[in-house]
Amino acid sequence: MKARVVVTLKNGVLDPQGKAIEGALTSLGVSDIASVRQGKVFDIEISAQDSTQAKQKLVTACEKLLANTVIENYSIEI
Amino acid sequence: MKSAIIVFPGSNREGDMARALQQATHHQPEMVWHADHELPKGTDLVVLPGGFSYGDYLRCGAIAGRAKIMDAVRAHAERGGLVLGVCNGFQILCESGLLPGVLMRNAHLRFVCRMQHLRIEQTNSPFTHKYTARQIIKVCIAHGEGNYEADQATIDRLEGDGRVAFRYCNAEGVLGGAANPNGSRNEIAGIFSEKKNVLGLMPHPENLIDPLVGGIDGRGLFESLVSAA
Numbered sequence: 001m002k003a004r005v006v007v008t009l010k011n012g013v014l015d016p017q018g019k020a021i022e023g024a025l026t027s028l029g030v031s032d033i034a035s036v037r038q039g040k041v042f043d044i045e046i047s048a049q050d051s052t053q054a055k056q057k058l059v060t061a062c063e064k065l066l067a068n069t070v071i072e073n074y075s076i077e078i
Numbered sequence: 079m080k081s082a083i084i085v086f087p088g089s090n091r092e093g094d095m096a097r098a099l100q101q102a103t104h105h106q107p108e109m110v111w112h113a114d115h116e117l118p119k120g121t122d123l124v125v126l127p128g129g130f131s132y133g134d135y136l137r138c139g140a141i142a143g144r145a146k147i148m149d150a151v152r153a154h155a156e157r158g159g160l161v162l163g164v165c166n167g168f169q170i171l172c173e174s175g176l177l178p179g180v181l182m183r184n185a186h187l188r189f190v191c192r193m194q195h196l197r198i199e200q201t202n203s204p205f206t207h208k209y210t211a212r213q214i215i216k217v218c219i220a221h222g223e224g225n226y227e228a229d230q231a232t233i234d235r236l237e238g239d240g241r242v243a244f245r246y247c248n249a250e251g252v253l254g255g256a257a258n259p260n261g262s263r264n265e266i267a268g269i270f271s272e273k274k275n276v277l278g279l280m281p282h283p284e285n286l287i288d289p290l291v292g293g294i295d296g297r298g299l300f301e302s303l304v305s306a307a
Binding site: 013014016017020064065066068070071 | 136137140141144173178179180182183184185186187225227228229261
């Protein structure tokens with residue numbers, strides 16, 4: 001089973017990297033960029049009986065390692 | 079005092095830390111590999127040294143924070159044992175849940191490597207009692223992710239309980255502006271756990287123990303530890 005985990009910064013957490021990318025895009029002439037927030041994508045192959053079980057395992061993975069829930073949110077697509 | 083330094087793949091300040099501990103305690107600290115399950119018998123102090131454990135992959139300190147040996151470190155801390163984390167060690171303490179909050183990318187996005195003044199905020203701890211309150215010390219910093227961040231409730235709790243150990247300041251002790259090297263909330267450079275037996279800080283006191291290399295302002299921390307254990 002293939003899954004994708006997306007980890008993003010929570011609202012209100014400063015993202016200096018996103019800000020720098022935003023500035024770079026503007027200076028490259030890419031117009032109308034209102035804001036950029038940087039995150040992480042994990043493509044994961046997982047064996048599980050069904051998507052519910054896979055999701056359970058991936059929630060554990062996110063809570064234990066993939067996301068720092070002090071500052072990050074995660075979402076799981078299967 | 080018996081100390082143990084945990085070595086992760088990518089740690090690089092363990093030698094400096096050993097030298098500082100040896101100078102203060104007259105005992106050679108034991109190096110403990112991250113895949114070990116237990117600490118040497120009779121360990122009083124566990125140190126997580128600086129460096130770039132696991133190449134800072136995922137998040138700084140994230141993978142080291144979940145290493146086998148960290149269960150033993152956690153148990154040691156719960157028993158009231160002393161734990162010191164410097165730089166990457168501080169990041170590991172936050173990632174492992176031994177200290178609250180998180181160290182984010184420096185606000186200006188640059189790695190900073192320079193001398194830095196700190197104000198001693200709290201002398202009532204095993205790590206800082208040889209300093210005087212509000213003393214200004216000069217140590218060095220070298221990090222790209224030292225921007226301390228936590229939710230407001232955590233910050234209020236740290237401030238209210240006197241758990242901020244050190245703040246960044248200038249030579250006169252003034253806080254803010256260019257004296258804050260990384261954008262840290264409330265100029266926080268180091269914090270204690272609730273029982274003050276765990277300390278994490280970004281600066282490197284272990285590198286300021288010899289007048290030949292810039293000063294001895296870091297010695298106070300190690301001398302405090304000697305009489306604490």
